[in-house]
Amino acid sequence: xxNSEFQQVTDSAVQPSSGPxxxxxxxxxxxxxxxxxxxxDSTLREGEQFANAFFDTxxxxxIAKALDDFGVDYIELTSPVxxxxxxxxxxxxxxxxxxxxxxxxxxxxxxxxxxxxxxxxDGVDVVIGTSKFLRQYxxxxxxxxxxxxxxxxxxxxxxxxxxxxxxxEDSFRSDLxxxxxxxxxxxxxxxxxxxxxxxxxxxxxxxxxxxxxxxxTVVSCDIECHFHNDTGCAIANAxxxxxxxxxxxxxxxxxxxxxxxxxxxxxxxxxxxxxxxxYVKSKYKLHKIRDIENLVAEAVxxxxxxxxxxxxxxxxxxxxxxxxxAILANPSTYEILNPHDFGLTRYIHFANxxxxxxxxxxxxxxxxxxxxxxxxxxxxxxxxxxxxIRPLNIDDVDSIIKDYHAEFTTPLLRSLRGEQMEDVNTxxxxxPASKKTKTTQ
Amino acid sequence: xxNSEFQQVTDSAVQPSSGPxxxxxxxxxxxxxxxxxxxxDSTLREGEQFANAFFDTxxxxxIAKALDDFGVDYIELTSPVxxxxxxxxxxxxxxxxxxxxxxxxxxxxxxxxxxxxxxxxDGVDVVIGTSKFLRQYxxxxxxxxxxxxxxxxxxxxxxxxxxxxxxxEDSFRSDLxxxxxxxxxxxxxxxxxxxxxxxxxxxxxxxxxxxxxxxxTVVSCDIECHFHNDTGCAIANAxxxxxxxxxxxxxxxxxxxxxxxxxxxxxxxxxxxxxxxxYVKSKYKLHKIRDIENLVAEAVxxxxxxxxxxxxxxxxxxxxxxxxxAILANPSTYEILNPHDFGLTRYIHFANxxxxxxxxxxxxxxxxxxxxxxxxxxxxxxxxxxxxIRPLNIDDVDSIIKDYHAEFTTPLLRSLRGEQMEDVNTxxxxxPASKKTKTTQ
Numbered sequence: 001x002x003n004s005e006f007q008q009v010t011d012s013a014v015q016p017s018s019g020p021x022x023x024x025x026x027x028x029x030x031x032x033x034x035x036x037x038x039x040x041d042s043t044l045r046e047g048e049q050f051a052n053a054f055f056d057t058x059x060x061x062x063i064a065k066a067l068d069d070f071g072v073d074y075i076e077l078t079s080p081v082x083x084x085x086x087x088x089x090x091x092x093x094x095x096x097x098x099x100x101x102x103x104x105x106x107x108x109x110x111x112x113x114x115x116x117x118x119x120x121x122d123g124v125d126v127v128i129g130t131s132k133f134l135r136q137y138x139x140x141x142x143x144x145x146x147x148x149x150x151x152x153x154x155x156x157x158x159x160x161x162x163x164x165x166x167x168x169e170d171s172f173r174s175d176l177x178x179x180x181x182x183x184x185x186x187x188x189x190x191x192x193x194x195x196x197x198x199x200x201x202x203x204x205x206x207x208x209x210x211x212x213x214x215x216x217t218v219v220s221c222d223i224e225c226h227f228h229n230d231t232g233c234a235i236a237n238a239x240x241x242x243x244x245x246x247x248x249x250x251x252x253x254x255x256x257x258x259x260x261x262x263x264x265x266x267x268x269x270x271x272x273x274x275x276x277x278x279y280v281k282s283k284y285k286l287h288k289i290r291d292i293e294n295l296v297a298e299a300v301x302x303x304x305x306x307x308x309x310x311x312x313x314x315x316x317x318x319x320x321x322x323x324x325x326a327i328l329a330n331p332s333t334y335e336i337l338n339p340h341d342f343g344l345t346r347y348i349h350f351a352n353x354x355x356x357x358x359x360x361x362x363x364x365x366x367x368x369x370x371x372x373x374x375x376x377x378x379x380x381x382x383x384x385x386x387x388x389i390r391p392l393n394i395d396d397v398d399s400i401i402k403d404y405h406a407e408f409t410t411p412l413l414r415s416l417r418g419e420q421m422e423d424v425n426t427x428x429x430x431x432p433a434s435k436k437t438k439t440t441q
Numbered sequence: 442x443x444n445s446e447f448q449q450v451t452d453s454a455v456q457p458s459s460g461p462x463x464x465x466x467x468x469x470x471x472x473x474x475x476x477x478x479x480x481x482d483s484t485l486r487e488g489e490q491f492a493n494a495f496f497d498t499x500x501x502x503x504i505a506k507a508l509d510d511f512g513v514d515y516i517e518l519t520s521p522v523x524x525x526x527x528x529x530x531x532x533x534x535x536x537x538x539x540x541x542x543x544x545x546x547x548x549x550x551x552x553x554x555x556x557x558x559x560x561x562x563d564g565v566d567v568v569i570g571t572s573k574f575l576r577q578y579x580x581x582x583x584x585x586x587x588x589x590x591x592x593x594x595x596x597x598x599x600x601x602x603x604x605x606x607x608x609x610e611d612s613f614r615s616d617l618x619x620x621x622x623x624x625x626x627x628x629x630x631x632x633x634x635x636x637x638x639x640x641x642x643x644x645x646x647x648x649x650x651x652x653x654x655x656x657x658t659v660v661s662c663d664i665e666c667h668f669h670n671d672t673g674c675a676i677a678n679a680x681x682x683x684x685x686x687x688x689x690x691x692x693x694x695x696x697x698x699x700x701x702x703x704x705x706x707x708x709x710x711x712x713x714x715x716x717x718x719x720y721v722k723s724k725y726k727l728h729k730i731r732d733i734e735n736l737v738a739e740a741v742x743x744x745x746x747x748x749x750x751x752x753x754x755x756x757x758x759x760x761x762x763x764x765x766x767a768i769l770a771n772p773s774t775y776e777i778l779n780p781h782d783f784g785l786t787r788y789i790h791f792a793n794x795x796x797x798x799x800x801x802x803x804x805x806x807x808x809x810x811x812x813x814x815x816x817x818x819x820x821x822x823x824x825x826x827x828x829x830i831r832p833l834n835i836d837d838v839d840s841i842i843k844d845y846h847a848e849f850t851t852p853l854l855r856s857l858r859g860e861q862m863e864d865v866n867t868x869x870x871x872x873p874a875s876k877k878t879k880t881t882q
Contacts, residue, residue, distance in 0.1 A: 022613075022614070023643055023645070023648075026647070026648075048795065049760045049761045049764070049795060050755070050760070051754070051755035051758045051760055051790050052747075052755070054793065054831070054832040078795070082762075082794065082795055082825075083794040083795070083825045083826070083828065083829045084825075084826065084829055085794065085829035085830075086794070086829070107763070129767075131774075133767075133771065133773055133774040134767060134774055136771075137767050137770035137771040137774045138763060138766065138767040138770070138774060170774075172463075173463070199775065200775055200776060200777040201777055202464055202715055202777035204464070204677065204680055204681070204684075204712075204716070205646035205647065205677050205680070205681055206467070206646065206647065206650065206681060206684065207467075209647065229748065229750070230711060230750065230756070230776075230777055230778055231676070231708075231711045231712040231715055231750065231777065231778070232676035232677070232705070232708035232709070232711060232712055232750050233676060233677040233680070233712065235672070235673035235674060235677075236645065236646050236673070236674040236676075236677030236678070237677070239645055239646070239674070240645070240646055240647060243645075243647065254748070255748055256748070258758075258759065258760060258761065258764055258775070259755060259756055259757065259758060259759070259775075259776075260748040260749065260750060260753045260755065260756045261748050264673070267672075267673035268673070270671060270672045270673060271645075271672040271673055271674065274643055274672055275645070302747040303744055303747065305746030305747065305748065305749075306493075306743040306744065306746065307670065307695070307696055307697070307701040307702050307746065308701065308746075309670070309671065309672065309673045309701060312701045313492070314491070314492035314493070314700060314701065315671070315700055315701045316700065317492045317699075317700060318699060318700070319490045319491070319492055319699060320490045320699065321523075322548070322579060323490070323699055325579065326570075326574075326575060326578045326579040329578035329579070330574065330577075330578040332574055333574040333575055333578045333579060333611075334640065334641055334699070334700075335641060335671075335700075336641040336642055336643035336671055336672065337671055337672070349492050352495065353523065353524040353526065353527070354489065354490060354519070354523055354524070384523075384524045384525075385524070385525065387524065388524045388525055388526030388527070389526075390495070391495040
C-alpha cells in the first residue's frame with residue numbers, strides 16, 4: 001500500500017469535558033506512583049539477551065546517549081563478568097558523564113560484586129532465582145543460602161557508597177512467605193530498591209497489584225518491577241504495579257530481551273501519557289521515541305512491528321467511514337493519544353470500500369471542487385463500488401471525483417484543470433512513522 | 442542471523458509442584474469466566490478496518506474457514522450496508538455451514554438492521570457511540586434517542602429469531618449512569634449480550650474489572666468486551682474482563698483493526714493457556730495459530746511482529762548462559778508456555794558472548810566429543826572471547842570446540858573426524874515459527 005492513500009488531518013482536538021483526568025491515578029490507590037514513576041532502561045542488559053542482539057562498543061554508546069537524551073532515569077548494563085568486552089563497555093559508558101545513573105546487573109555473588117563496584121557504575125542490580133524451579137534446576141541453593149549471600153553482597157556494595165538493588169527472579173512462582181522474608185531482610189539492612197521480576201511472563205495485572213501492595217507493607221525501600229511479555233501483559237502489569245506502589249519499571253527499547261522480551265519503552269509511554277500526561281510530557285522527550293526505536297531496530301535487524309504502539313505505521317490511521325467522519329470533526333473522538341505529542345501525524349484512509357461521504361467530502365474540499373452533499377454521497381457510492389472490486393489508491397479516488405465533477409461542470413473544469421492538478425500534487429501527505437521499506441513478507 | 446545458531450532442546454518439562462494452578466482463576470472472582478470464555482473473531486469486520494486490509498470474497502472465505510477450524514465461537518463480518526460486495530460476502534459466508542456462529546456488525550439503525558437480518562446471519566451486533574465525544578461529534582444524538590433506537594432495533598432483530606447484541610462505543614469515556622441505564626434497558630427487553638468497547642484503547646485493567654463487575658449487577662445477559670490496543674493493554678484488559686465476569690472477548694488475527702488494532706487472537710491464547718490450560722487446549726486447535734497468522738499477515742501484507750506472542754521468531758529462544766543452563770535441566774524454569782502446545786520448538790542460542798558452559802557442554806555432547814567440565818569451561822571462554830569481537834554463528838562455535846578438542850586428542854580426532862562431521866550436519870535444527878524471509882530492515 002502506498003502512503004498516498006492517506007489524508008492528513010489538521011489537529012483541533014478539544015476535550016469536551018474538563019475536570020480530573022478519568023485515566024489518571026485512581027484516588028483509592030493512595031500508594032500509587034503513576035504520577036511519579038521512574039524508568040530503568042535495560043536495552044543494554046536485558047536487550048543484549050535478545051536473540052538478534054550484538055552491540056559493539058560504539059553502538060552501545062550511541063544507544064546509551066540516545067536513552068539519556070530521552071530522559072530515562074537509569075541505564076542498566078550487562079554484567080561485567082559476562083565477558084571481557086562487557087567489562088570494558090561498562091567502564092566506557094560510566095565515563096560518558098550521562099545524566100542517567102548507570103547500573104550493572106549481576107548474580108548475587110561476591111565474585112561478581114567485586115568486579116561490578118570497580119567499573120564506575122552508580123549502582124548494582126543483584127538478582128537471584130527464588131522460585132522452586134530455579135532453586136532446583138538453576139543454582140540449587142536454599143533460601144537461607146540466598147539470604148546469606150544477599151546480605152554479604154548488599155553490605156559490600158553499600159560499603160562502596162553506590163546504590164544496590166536486590167531482586168528475586170521468577171517472583172510470581174516463588175513462595176510468598178520466602179519472598180516476603182528475604183525482601184524484609186534486605187530492606188532492613190538498607191538496600192535502595194527491591195525488585196519483583198516476572199521472569200517467565202506469567203503474571204496478570206491484578207496479581208501484580210496484590211503482590212506490590214503486600215510488599216509495600218513489608219519493605220521501606222522503593223520497589224522496582226520487571227515484566228516479561230510472553231503472555232502480552234508486560235505493559236499492563238507495569239501500570240498496575242505503579243498503581244500498587246511500585247516506583248521503577250524496567251523497560252527496553254521495543255521491549256527486546258530474552259524470548260519475546262519485556263515492557264517496551266514506547267508502549268509504556270503510550271500507557272503513561274494517558275494516565276499522567278503532564279508528568280510524562282515534562283519529563284521525557286517523547287518525540288525521540290521514533291528515532292530511538294529505529295536506532296535499536298536497525299542494530300538488532302528487526303522491523304518495527306506493524307502494530308507497535310505510537311510508531312506502528314498505522315497507529316494514527318483512521319479508516320472506517322464513521323471513524324473518519326468523527327475524526328474530521330474532532331480527533332479526540334477516536335484517539336486517546338495525540339500523535340503530535342510524539343512528533344507524528346494522523347491520517348484518514350479514505351480510498352477504500354469502507355469509506356464514508358464525510359471523508360470524501362473532505363477530499364473534495366482539498367481538491368477545491370464544489371459539490372452539494374447529495375453529489376458527494378453519490379460520488380462516494382461510486383468510490384465504494386470500485387473499492388469492492390479491488391484495493392484503491394488516492395489517484396483512483398481523485399479520478400472518480402474529478403470525472404463525476406466534470407459531468408456537471410465541464411466548461412468550468414476545463415478552465416480550472418491546470419490549477420486543480422497542481423493542488424493534487426501539493427497536498428501535504430507525510431510518511432507514517434515506521435513505514436520504512438516494504439512490509440510485504 | 443541464520444537459524445543455525447540455535448540449538449534445539451528436547452522437552453522434559455515437569456512442574457516441580459502439584460496442587461491448584463496459581464495462574465488459574467482467582468477463587469475470589471466468583472463471577473470469573475476465565476475457565477469458560479468464548480471468542481468472537483472480528484478479523485473480517487474490525488480487521489477489515491485495518492489500514493492495509495482488502496479481502497476479496499475468496500480470501501474472506503479462506504479466513505472464515507480457518508477460524509472455524511481453529512474453533513472460534515463466533516465470526517463477525519463487516520456490515521452488509523458498508524458496500525454491495527460486503528452484503529454478498531456476508532451472504533456467502535453464512536452459506537458455508539460453519540460450526541462458528543456468523544454475526545454482522547451494524548449501526549443502531551433500522552435501515553441497517555433490515556438488511557442484516559436478511560443475510561442469513563446467526564446474530565446481529567449493534568453498536569452506538571455513547572461517549573460525549575461521539576454524541577457531540579459523530580451521530581449527535583442524546584441518550585433518550587439512543588435508548589429508543591436500541592429498543593426498536595433489538596425487538597426487530599429478536600422477532601427474526603436470531604441473536605442480538607447491543608454495545609456502547611467508547612464505553613470508558615461514557616457517563617457511567619448513562620451506560621448502566623441503557624444496558625439495564627436493553628437487558629430487560631431480552632438482548633442476548635451487552636458489549637463494552639474500549640474504542641480508543643484508553644482503559645486499564647483494574648478499570649475494566651470494576652466496570653464489568655458493576656455491569657454484572659445490572660444486567661442478566663452475557664457481557665462481551667472489545668479492547669483496542671493503543672496503549673498496549675488489550676490482552677490484559679481482556680483477561681481482567683473475564684475475571685470480572687465478562688463471557689466473550691472480541692479478537693482479530695494479529696489484532697488487526699483500526700489504528701494499531703485490538704486484542705490479538707494468538708496473544709490472548711498465550712494469556713489464557715496459562716490461566717485455563719485444560720479448557721483452552723481442549724477447545725481450540727492451538728497448533729493452527731501459526732498458519733492462521735501467516736494467512737492473514739500475507740493477505741494484509743505485514744510481517745509477523747518480531748516479538749509476537751507465541752509465533753514471534755524468538756518467542757521460545759533462550760540466550761543468556763544462566764537461562765540456557767536451567768532450560769537444559771528443565772524448560773519450565775524459563776518458560777510459562779510450552780512451545781509444543783502450539784506445534785513449535787524451543788531453541789538455545791549458544792553462539793554469543795553471553796553463553797555459558799552448560800550450553801556449550803550440551804553442544805559438545807551433541808558433537809559427540811568427550812571433555813571434562815574444566816575443559817568445557819576453558820573452551821567456553823574461548824567462544825566468549827570471539828563473541829566479544831563479532832556476532833557468532835554455529836560454525837564458529839563448532840570450529841572453536843573442535844580445534845580445542847583436537848589439541849588434546851589429535852590421534853583420536855583424526856580417526857573420528859568423518860563421523861563427527863556427519864553428526865554436525867544431521868543435528869535437528871528447526872526453523873523458528875515466523876522467521877520467514879529476512880527481518881533486516
